[in-house]
Amino acid sequence: MxxxxxxxxxxxxxxxxxxxxxxxxxxxxxxxxxxxxxxxRNQAFRYTTEFPIRGYIYDRNNKLLVYNEAAYDLMVLPKNVKNIDTLDFCELLGITKDQFLKKMKKAIMAPNSPRKESIFEKQLSPTDYASLQEVLYRFPGFFVQSRTLRKYPRKIAAHMLGYIGEADKHTTEKDTYYNEGDYLGISGIEKTYEKVLRGKKGMHIIMKDVNNRDMGSYMNGLYDTAAISGLPLTTTIDADLQEYAEMLMQNKIGSVVAIDPSTGEILAIVTSPTYDPNLFVGRERNKNYVQLSLDSIGKPLFNRSTMASYPPGSTFKLIMALIGLNEGVLTSQTRYPCARGYPPLGGHPKCHPHGSPLDLEGAIGASCNSYFSYVFKSVIDDKKYHDTYKAYANWREIATSFCLGTKTGSDLANELRGNVPSIAYYDKIFGKGSWKASTVISLGIGQNELGITPLQNANLVAIIANKGWYYTPHIVKAINGNPNDTILDRFKVKHYTKIKDTAVYNTVIAGMARAVEAGTAAALKIEGIPYCAKTGTAQNAGKDHSVFVCFAPKDNPKIAIGILIENAGFGATYAGPIARLMMEKYLKGKITRPDLEKKMLETDLIHKDKNAKVTKQQ
Amino acid sequence: MQRSQSNNSIFYNVDWITVLTYLILIFMGWLNIYAAVYNEEHYVITDISQKYGKQLIWISTSLLLAFIILIIDENFYTAFSYLVFGIILFANIAVPYLGREVKGSRSWFRFGDFGIQPAEFMKFAANLALAKFLSNQNIKIADYKNTFLSLLIIGVPCIVIMKLQDETGLAIVFAAFIFTLYREGLSVNYLLLGFLAVVLFILALLINNLYLFIIIGSLCTISLLFIKRNAKNLFIIAAIGLTACSMVRGTTYIYDHMEDHQKIRIDVLLGRGTVDLKKEGYNVNQAKIAIGSGGFVGKGYLKGTQTKYDFVPEQDTDFIFCTVGEEWGFVGSSVVIILQLFLIIRIIFISERQRSPFSRIYGYGVASVLFFHLTVNVGMTIGLAPVIGIPLPFFSYGGSSLWSFTILLFIFIKLDSKRLQILR
Incomplete structure (x- = not known):
């Protein structure tokens, strides 16, 4: 035991x-x-996102440019979809059973998954949503996510405003704030001011039972966060001027940028052809996008104002004059001959017929190619530098200080820098020491590899108007009504160019004034407002681009405009009148030359061109 | 005189530690049933339209039963062991024919809203009968005949419940009495044989049988190298080898003859084949999620989401331990396991202090049954035992099981309180 x-x-x-x-x-x-x-957590919680209201966008006079409209996305979590009356559901949504199956398949296949929420039907209208919401409980696995859609009451400034799109995988990996399918700014100021406009997403944790019924807020909402609305932006755009400029630019390819030189504020920025920004919103968005991208001539999606690099052409002669005067190799009395071209190189670059020889003012007025080739040569062969490289480096440095070949640093999205060729570049092309002023002579008249965006072009005019300084051109004036927001601090710093002597500018400005009084722009006078301008053409593979730069009034300038119209020929024909009308509109608020306005509105350079081509083919 | 006066008190010599542990456990059980089926519409814990309200009725009637058991003379239990066994066995045989079928189960007698499951009461009756049989002075368990008879006392109720009532879970519990038999002298060989059977059953399902035969053969051969090679040893090893091989073969036979849901439960436990977590693997997976999500200290009382929102099936009965695990965390579930084990081991110590073999054997039966329930019930929720539908003692919702455990335990408490008077 x-x-x-x-x-x-x-x-x-x-x-x-x-x-x-x-x-x-x-x-x-x-x-x-x-x-x-x-x-x-995955089983018993449903994390619902409360999307914040995206900030509204206003023009400089508080006119509404962008607001929001509610939309509702029907979401699906496939693994929770069971025992639903498919037919009933299809009828509600007005889709066929095939479409339903296709959508379900899409929601299940990669990159989606049965365990992941994805959009089943995008952007239901409020009425569809209302009728659906009442019966949605019968369809487990489906729920509605409210979103806001952008609306544009004035259909203007599409490129500047940009558009909103869904975050893709790449974005979500880079920034964990976003989930796939979230909306974010893709271009324009929607992109550059994304963080200001978007606000902050809210998160609600909802408990659910085994049948996917909502069982209320987890811990009474202790861990929930409320959405914080995005902040409104006040832009520097003058909506009326913008709208007017877009109208004038219709049926023309090109770009206009108007800047207030005293502040660097962009008053209007037009890329033409443009499109109705409302096209990029809603369910038709993809269709519209494809349609717009099919236009291979107008390329309406291409934001010319910041992304197209044009040869600056005649405008650059102004810089050439400034550099020459500043370096002391040129005075206002300097005269150079012209023989339908630059004589030392046998008449190249070519020039149009005009009186010869001319002094500086006359050369600016006539936009003489030969004259500025001489100026360029005298700058590069300047004895005080002893060698071409040093002189060229100096020339390039000065040009760059006018924001050429470098980004202006504006708050516009996707700005390109344009081009001022470097020494290294020419060494590569011609060999070290094998090039000199005459090799690259057409730089002096703004041709060759020189490239400039319309924004830079306008900024250049603003610099001349200011006599040597500029504020970084910008599009946003105030955030949430506050013009002193620190984000905007960088637009309050004055930048000076390498040419600080105002007398130098006065000479050039006098030349520009004379162009309006008695020169190439004489036909474009504005009564009571003396202004300065320079017409020009930018040589091009096809027909020359029509170029016009101007600022007004002559003293205390309020507006500086750079305009370029592709393949339109002489600057005073199309570019000039449009700039003139804009200045008048902005400064006077009314138009004294309705004939000019009518002519510009009716001018169709795109379709005429097309028709011409067609006839040629015949 | 004073002594005899207190002798007459029904609470005299009652082991209060055991009673207190019992009370703590049923109270905790009740709180957890409330949490498991809690909803805000019926938040009153005594609301008898809800399970926690009903459980309160079961608890009070259990306490009443306990009281009655303590009043009844201790000699009743020894004298009428076989009779009680017989009556309850008869009830179990009769229930499939007389009882009403509820949800496909034929093991219930129904009285309106309430039901009684006689199989639950078979446990204490079999325990009484086994104690009675083994406490006979002339009985030596080592005797094959007696081993057979004791196995019959356990086996008959087991087969009746399994075959007639189709309640595999309740039937399997009778295997627990192997501990009693072992304590009373059953050869350790039987236990080893049983252990071998279990191990081989698992191996046979996981490993190709041919390899298993080879392994068994080599093990037998190798063991021959270490022992004296005489005829007797050769015979023993050959016998073990053959038994092992036949067990392996038998496994396939048994498995093939199992019902599908039983096969699946075994597959789930052993991780055989592909387990669909939405179908056959659902219960165990959800149970593990609920318990696992509890963390160290749990989500807090009534704050569980997995059990309250019905992700875990049977969350108030067989899977009640999930609520404990989810809301009280590792700390709470360990406390429950330790409390239950404390009670079981306490019963064993008390059993060992009995002068009467009947009381001792009965006590071992109580401990064994409780242990078996604890092991299988908790084991299935944490994926260490197959899903067998048996309740967690004192915790799971249900009148029959609570009554059954109460009767089982309190007869022992009564016997223990009279340990100085009972001689055999």
Whole structure:
């Protein structure tokens, strides 16, 4: 018996062993292994995102440019879809069963998954949403996510405003704030001011039971966060001027940028052809996008104002004059001959017929190619630098200080830098030491590899108007009504060019004034407002681009405009009148030359061109 | 005189530690049932339209039963052991024919809203009968005939419940009495044989049988190198080898003849084949998620989401431990396991202090049954045992099981309180 009673130890031992094994197992699954906690969260919680209201966008006079409209995305979590009356559901949405199956398949296949929410039907209208919402409980796995859509009451400034799109995988990997399918600014100021406009998403944790019914807020909302609305932006755009400029530019390819030189504020920025920004919103968005991208001539999606690099052409002669005067190799009295071209190189670059020889003012007025080739040569062969490289480097440095070949640093999205060729570049092309002023002579008249964006062009005019300084051109004036927001601080720094002597500018400005009084722009006078301008053409593979730069009034300029119209020929024909009308509109608020306005509105350079081509082919 | 006066008190010599542990456990059980089926519409814990309200009725009637058991003379239990066994066995045989079928189960007697499951009461009756049989002075368990008879006392109810009522879970519990038999002198060989059977059953399902035969053969051969090679040893090893091989073969046979849901439960436990977590693996996976999500200290009372929102099936009965694990965490579930084990081991110590073999054997039966329930019930929720539908003692919702455990335990408490008077 004694022996048998010892068996109790074995029995107790077995019991304790099992107990210990169980407690260890519990320790493992409850404390060490986190996967069950995650599973529980995925099962019992639904995280709903509250999307904030995106900030509105206003023009400089507080006219509304962009607002929001509610839309509702029908979302699906495929793994929770069970036992639904498919037919009933299809009828509600007005889709066929095939479409339903296709959509479900899409929601299940990669990159989506049965365990991930994805959009089943995008952007239901408020009425569709209202009727759907009442019966949605019958369709487990489906729920509605409210979104805001952008609306544009004035259909203007599409490129500047940019558009909104869905975050893709790439974006979500770069910035964890976004989930796939979230809306974010893709271009324009929607992109550059994304963080200001978007606000902050809110998160609600909803508990659900095994049948996917909502069981209320987790911990009474202790861990919920409310959405914070995005901030409104006040832009520097004058909506009326913008709208007017877009009208004038219709049926023409090119770009106009108007800047207030005293502040660097962009008053209007037009890329033409443009499009109705409303096209990029809503369910037709992709279709519209494809249609716009099919236009290979107008390329309406191409934002010319900041992304097209044109040869600056005649405008650059102004810079050439400034550099020449500043370097002391040129005076206002300097005269150079012209023989339908630059004589030392046998008449290249070519020039148009005009009186010869001319002084500086006359050369600016006539936009003489020969004259500025001489100026360029005298700058590069300037004895005080002893060698071409040093002189060229100096020339390039000055040009760059006018924001050429470098980004202006504006708050416009996707700005390109244009081009001022470097020494290294020419060494590569011609060989080290094998090039000199005459090799690259047409730089002097703004041709060759020189490239300039319309924005830079306008900024250049603003610099001349200011006589040597500029504020970084910008599009946003105030954030949430506050013009002193630190984000905008960088637009309050004055930048000076390498040419600081105002007398130098006065000479050039006098030349520009004369162009309006008695020169190439004489036909474009504005009554009561003396202004300065320079017409020009930019040589091009096809027909020359029509170029016009101007600022007004002559003293205390309020507006500086750079305009370029592709393949339109002489600057005073199309570019000039449009700039003139804009200046008048902005400064006077009314137009004194309705004839000019009518002519510009009716001019169709795109379709005429097309028609011409067609006839040629015939 | 004073002594005899207190002798007459029904609470005289009652082991209060055991009673207190029992009370703590049923109270905790009740709180957890409330949490498992809690909803805000019926938040009153005594609302008898809800399970926690009903459980309160079961608890009070259990306490009443306990009281009655303590009043009844201890000699009743020894004298009428076989009779009680017989009556309850009869009830179990009769229930499939007389009882109403509820949800496909034929093991219930129904009285309106309430039901009684006689199989639950078979446990204490079999325990009484086994104690009665083994406490006979002339009985030596080592005797094959007696081993057979004791196995019959356990086996008949087991087969009746399994075959007639189709309640595999309740039937399997009778295997727990192996501990009693072992304590009373059953050869350790039987236990080893049983252990071997379990190990081989698992191995046979996981490993190709041919390899298993080769392994068994090599093990037998190798063991021959270490022992004296005489005829007797050769015979023993050959016998073990053959038994092992036949067990392996038998496994396939048994497995093939199992019902599908049983096969699946075994597959899930052993991780055989592909387990679909939405279908056959659902219960165990959800149970593990609930318990695992509890963390170290749990989500807090009534704050569980997995059990309350019905992700875990049977969350108030067989899977009640999930609520404990989710809301009280590792700390709470360990406390429950330790409390249960404390009670079981306490019963074993008390059993060992009995002068009467009947009381001792009965006590071991109580401990074994409780242990078996604890092991299988908790084991299935944490993926260490197959899913077998048996309740967690004192915790799971249900009148029959609570009554059954109460009767089982309190007969022992009564016997123990009279240990100085009972001689055999």
């Amino acid at each position: 004694n022996q048998l009673s010892d068996r109790k130890f074995i029995i107790i031992g077995v019991f304790i062993l099992v107990g210990l094994a169980y407690i260890s197992r519990l320790f493992y699954i409850q404390v060490i292994d986190d996967s069950y906690k995650l599973d529980a």
